[in-house]
Amino acid sequence: MRGKETPMSPFDVILFDVGGVLLTNGWDHAERAAAVERFQLDAQELETRHAEVAGAWERGEIDRDQYLDVVVFYEPRSFSRDEFFDFILAQSHVLPDSALPILAVLSEANHTMLGALNNEARETNEFRFGKFELRRYFKVALSSCYLGLRKPEPAIYRRALDILGSRPHRTLFIDDREENVVGAKAEGIKAIRFTGADALKKELQQLRVL
Numbered sequence: 317m318r319g320k321e322t323p324m325s326p327f328d329v330i331l332f333d334v335g336g337v338l339l340t341n342g343w344d345h346a347e348r349a350a351a352v353e354r355f356q357l358d359a360q361e362l363e364t365r366h367a368e369v370a371g372a373w374e375r376g377e378i379d380r381d382q383y384l385d386v387v388v389f390y391e392p393r394s395f396s397r398d399e400f401f402d403f404i405l406a407q408s409h410v411l412p413d414s415a416l417p418i419l420a421v422l423s424e425a426n427h428t429m430l431g432a433l434n435n436e437a438r439e440t441n442e443f444r445f446g447k448f449e450l451r452r453y454f455k456v457a458l459s460s461c462y463l464g465l466r467k468p469e470p471a472i473y474r475r476a477l478d479i480l481g482s483r484p485h486r487t488l489f490i491d492d493r494e495e496n497v498v499g500a501k502a503e504g505i506k507a508i509r510f511t512g513a514d515a516l517k518k519e520l521q522q523l524r525v526l
Contacts, residue, residue: 326524327506328486330422331433331458331476333467336492337510338416339448340409342440347407354403355388355395362387373437376461380439405443413512415490416448421526423453428525431456433476433489435466456480467491468499477503488525490516 335341348366352359365387373383384397393400410416423430432454436444438461445451458476465472477484484504491497492510500507508519520526 325427326486327428327488329429329431329480329482330488330525331431331490332415332419332454333489333491333493333496333510334432334434334436334444334450336411337490338411338414338419338450339444340407340411342408342436342444343404347404350407351400351403355393355400357388365390371466374435374460374466375464376438377464380437383437401439404440408440408444408447410448413514415510415513415516418513418517418520418526419453429455429480431458431476431480433458433467433472433491435460437461467493467496470499470503473500473503473505477505488523 332338335344341347348362349359351357352362369378369383369386372378373380380401381397384400388400389397419430422428430453432445432450434441434457436459438459441457441459441461445457451457456479458472458479460466460472463472463475465475467473473489477487480487485506487505489497489500489505489507490510491500491507494509497507497509506523508516510516517526
């Protein structure tokens with residue numbers, strides 16, 4: 317990974333976020349609002365309880381059932397954990413104006429290692445990687461649930477660089493959230509905020525990645 321730089325490959329590694337760049341967010345505000353309506357839940361209570369344990373779930377500190385026990389099943393329900401979790405999984409789709417076609421082109425060119433750097437709970441992460449065949453593109457999945465860290469914590473970017481053996485200036489990161497882009501840049505990583513496929517394509521062409 318620390319070899320000689322070549323014009324063909326200005327970066328040793330390109331890391332993509334998943335939700336908001338390739339796919340819809342798996343369990344964000346809109347998805348939780350849909351669950352509130354579908355299962356007739358108290359929105360404020362769900363959001364408060366979610367905030368208490370979402371970080372632990374995404375870091376892999378608790379599992380699906382532990383999360384659901386706190387957020388939904390703290391009292392008897394007319395539906396099951398599996399029914400509720402199936403609803404969560406069903407919210408995942410390819411993002412309109414997704415960067416997936418760009419990722420596919422980069423994968424086919426095979427000039428640079430491609431990986432994911434995303435915040436996601438283990439159960440939803442593995443479902444999404446499987447359903448949308450993301451491992452066909454990514455050589456490494458640096459997901460929060462595996463690293464025990466979340467973006468934009470500085471340590472997650474440092475851990476990613478350590479695992480990859482890549483220098484910050486030779487690492488490109490693409491994310492849709494400004495705070496995550498700022499966090500990566502603070503560690504010396506070249507970072508792009510994703511605003512749409514066309515804009516990303518132009519930026520990658522300017523960087524001689526495409």
